[in-house]
Amino acid sequence: MQTSPEEAIERRSGVALWRQIADRIRLGIAEGLADDAGRLPTEMALAGRFGVNRHTVRTAIQALVQEGVLRSEQGRGTFVEGPRRLSYPIRARTRFSAGLAGQARERRGHLLSHAYEPAPPQAAEALGLAPETGILRLETVSQADGRPVSRATSYFPAARFAGLEKHFADTGSITAALAALGVPDYVRATTRISARHADSADLAHLKLSPGAIVLITFAVNADSAGIPIQYSLTRFAADRVELQVDGEG
Amino acid sequence: MQTSPEEAIERRSGVALWRQIADRIRLGIAEGLADDAGRLPTEMALAGRFGVNRHTVRTAIQALVQEGVLRSEQGRGTFVEGPRRLSYPIRARTRFSAGLAGQARERRGHLLSHAYEPAPPQAAEALGLAPETGILRLETVSQADGRPVSRATSYFPAARFAGLEKHFADTGSITAALAALGVPDYVRATTRISARHADSADLAHLKLSPGAIVLITFAVNADSAGIPIQYSLTRFAADRVELQVDGEG
DNA sequence: TTAATTCATCTATTGTTATAGACAACCATA
DNA sequence: TATGGTTGTCTATAACAATAGATGAATTAA
Numbered sequence: 278m279q280t281s282p283e284e285a286i287e288r289r290s291g292v293a294l295w296r297q298i299a300d301r302i303r304l305g306i307a308e309g310l311a312d313d314a315g316r317l318p319t320e321m322a323l324a325g326r327f328g329v330n331r332h333t334v335r336t337a338i339q340a341l342v343q344e345g346v347l348r349s350e351q352g353r354g355t356f357v358e359g360p361r362r363l364s365y366p367i368r369a370r371t372r373f374s375a376g377l378a379g380q381a382r383e384r385r386g387h388l389l390s391h392a393y394e395p396a397p398p399q400a401a402e403a404l405g406l407a408p409e410t411g412i413l414r415l416e417t418v419s420q421a422d423g424r425p426v427s428r429a430t431s432y433f434p435a436a437r438f439a440g441l442e443k444h445f446a447d448t449g450s451i452t453a454a455l456a457a458l459g460v461p462d463y464v465r466a467t468t469r470i471s472a473r474h475a476d477s478a479d480l481a482h483l484k485l486s487p488g489a490i491v492l493i494t495f496a497v498n499a500d501s502a503g504i505p506i507q508y509s510l511t512r513f514a515a516d517r518v519e520l521q522v523d524g525e526g
Numbered sequence: 527m528q529t530s531p532e533e534a535i536e537r538r539s540g541v542a543l544w545r546q547i548a549d550r551i552r553l554g555i556a557e558g559l560a561d562d563a564g565r566l567p568t569e570m571a572l573a574g575r576f577g578v579n580r581h582t583v584r585t586a587i588q589a590l591v592q593e594g595v596l597r598s599e600q601g602r603g604t605f606v607e608g609p610r611r612l613s614y615p616i617r618a619r620t621r622f623s624a625g626l627a628g629q630a631r632e633r634r635g636h637l638l639s640h641a642y643e644p645a646p647p648q649a650a651e652a653l654g655l656a657p658e659t660g661i662l663r664l665e666t667v668s669q670a671d672g673r674p675v676s677r678a679t680s681y682f683p684a685a686r687f688a689g690l691e692k693h694f695a696d697t698g699s700i701t702a703a704l705a706a707l708g709v710p711d712y713v714r715a716t717t718r719i720s721a722r723h724a725d726s727a728d729l730a731h732l733k734l735s736p737g738a739i740v741l742i743t744f745a746v747n748a749d750s751a752g753i754p755i756q757y758s759l760t761r762f763a764a765d766r767v768e769l770q771v772d773g774e775g
Numbered sequence: 776t777t778a779a780t781t782c783a784t785c786t787a788t789t790g791t792t793a794t795a796g797a798c799a800a801c802c803a804t805a
Numbered sequence: 806t807a808t809g810g811t812t813g814t815c816t817a818t819a820a821c822a823a824t825a826g827a828t829g830a831a832t833t834a835a
Contacts, residue, residue: 287726289791290735291548291589293822296540297723304722319781330824335782340540351782352832364718367771468771469613472721472739472764474549477536486539490721490739515721522616522717522771538821542792568811579794584812600812601801 286327295336298327300490302337303346303516306357315357317347344486363421365513366521367468367494385449389416389428389482391442393435400432403497403508411435415442418482426518428482431509438506451507460500463507468496470520475512483514490515535576544585547576549739551586552595552765555606564606566596593735595765612670614762615770616717616743634698638665638677638731640691642684649681652746652757660684664691666700667731675767677731680758687755700756709749712756717745719769724761732763739764 286297302310302317311317320338324331338355341347348358396404396412406412415431431451433441437458444454455463475489483491491512498507513520535546551559551566560566569587573580587604590596597607644658655661662682667674680700682690686707693703704712724738732740740761747756762769 287729288823291542291545291792292723293540293542293791295822299540300723321781332825333823336822338782349782350832351830352780354781354832362720465771470719470741470769470771471611472741473553474541474546474739480536490723492719492721520719522714522719537793540822544792570811581795582793585792587812598812599802601803601810603802603811 286329294327294329294333295340298323298329298334298337299340300516301327302341306346311357317355317357319354340486362516363426363518364521365426365518367465384419384421386417386419386445386451387449388442388446389418391415393439396432400508403495404432404434404505406434413438413441415445417445424517425483425514427511427513428479429509429511431507433507455506460506463498463500466497466499466503466505468494470494472515475514479512479514483512485514492518492520494520535578543576543578543582544589547572547578547583547586548589550576551590555595556611560606566604566606568603589735611765612675612767613770614675614767616714633668633670635666635668635694635700636698637691637695638667640664642688645681649757652744653681653683653754655683662687662690664694666694673766674732674763676760676762677728678758678760680756682756704755709755711750712747713750715746715748715752715754717743719743721764724763728761728763732761734763741767741769743769 286294288294290297302323317323318326320331320334323334327334338347338349342349342358346358347355349355392414393411394414395409396406398408400406400412401408401410404412411434413433413435415433416428417431418425418428420426438455441454441458444457445451448454448457452463471493472490473493475483475485475491479485479491480489483489485491492515494509494511494513496507496509496511497505498509499505535543535550537543539546551572566572567575569580569583572583576583587596587598591598591607595607596604598604641663642660643663645653645655645661647657649655649661650657650659653661660683662684664680664682665677666680667677669675687704690703690707693706694700697703697706701712720742721739722742724732724734724740728734728740729738732738734740741764743758743760743762745756745758745760746754747758748754
């Protein structure tokens with residue numbers, strides 16, 4: 278609970294004040310920055326809270342309006358426009374679409390591209406394959422209610438999963454595609470999570486604005502016999518998704 | 527005069543080019559940007575790769591030198607200086623110090639402050655307490671080999687854990703402090719993970735440079751009977767730590 | 776209708792960021 | 806020692822970011 282008059286804005290940091298403020302407003306919305314009617318504090322009030330000029334706050338607000346998060350109405354105020362952050366569970370048996378049940382009406386994966394190629398070192402190691410073994414690489418984007426929430430690069434052993442991309446393109450679901458190839462169940466073996474600024478590919482595919490943050494997960498999934506079947510690198514839009522790790526539950 | 531950049535950088539994004547490049551270099555080091563001797567490509571080469579002026583690359587490198595990640599030697603080149611990223615496991619029974627075994631020689635938590643006060647709404651809800659119930663709040667920083675890796679705000683029911691702060695101050699370990707108060711074992715019930723830019727408190731306590739990213743976890747721990755005993759908000763320095771989520775193992 | 780509140784727009788000034796070019800200092804090695 | 810490659814420093818210019826103040830336009834409430 279921050280109550281200091283000047284709230285955490287860094288100057289000469291290489292990150293423009295308006296962007297820092299935009300990020301804080303975006304995050305603050307989830308924590309009740311706006312009132313019950315979805316109205317934000319006035320520009321002057323925000324300027325005072327962050328210790329900056331009103332014009333700087335306006336630049337931040339304009340960026341969020343551009344992004345679809347806010348809407349300004351002359352004489353009335355500035356209002357929250359966009360949806361809240363989705364909570365994406367990470368558990369042994371959680372699937373993307375199952376995990377978001379109840380939070381979004383429609384969700385689906387889209388196939389951007391696929392390739393059969395030698396496994397890069399990281400993927401070979403994660404899947405327990407000899408270096409250069411043939412793998413199938415899928416580049417996908419997942420959306421919830423039409424909003425892109427994550428993009429993934431997935432590697433599968435080519436020998437076992439040839440044709441997987443067709444099933445994925447049809448169903449929009451990795452789970453369904455694997456089931457069609459005789460893997461009715463699989464578990465999440467390990468996941469590593471980090472974060473960085475979005476790169477230009479993230480910006481394009483996730484429709485982010487420059488400076489946004491992405492959560493990165495490296496995950497290995499295994500079949501019921503414990504054999505690794507999928508290695509994936511997923512980038513989540515950090516302002517649309519949070520990752521939820523549940524205990525043995 | 528500009529050659530075609532191989533790795534695109536976002537302009538007019540509110541994030542200065544030198545900071546974007548610093549972030550990319552920091553992350554790139556983990557992926558083999560430097561050669562076997564730890565030497566980075568030359569300033570001119572990096573400028574070409576990112577499509578910016580050499581001076582802009584220099585500003586980025588200077589920031590990383592300041593941060594302790596790089597070291598420049600006139601006439602020779604620029605070299606990697608800092609340690610690698612720690613992998614912090616999140617599992618039902620993982621403790622901070624146990625999880626980092628083998629990755630760092632010395633690790634310890636430090637108590638910044640503590641307070642007995644009414645529970646804020648989020649904490650009360652997470653711990654299953656009535657609003658305003660008395661809680662103990664600890665502000666702590668955890669270090670590995672003298673480098674701060676995370677800072678946490680933890681809430682405990684005051685009635686049950688009075689005096690916990692003394693045990694923590696003595697031992698530098700929440701696990702040991704809880705054990706001293708009759709909780710020999712506990713499990714991680716749920717964890718939510720998100721990310722944002724570091725705020726000024728993060729910068730100060732984690733010794734980060736402006737613009738750095740922090741991973742945020744909201745976690746609830748429960749005793750062996752399933753009763754919530756701790757609600758914590760932890761900020762990890764994203765360039766020093768990655769979170770690892772293991773399957774049922 | 777009036778007054779107060781709030782967002783929108785304009786001008787002007789200053790500080791920070793990025794580019795450009797030139798040259799010095801230093802290092803490795805042929 | 807001579808050469809080429811690398812980092813360090815300097816000057817200069819342009820674009821962007823932030824501040825400041827004044828005024829207009831739309832809305833709400835008295």
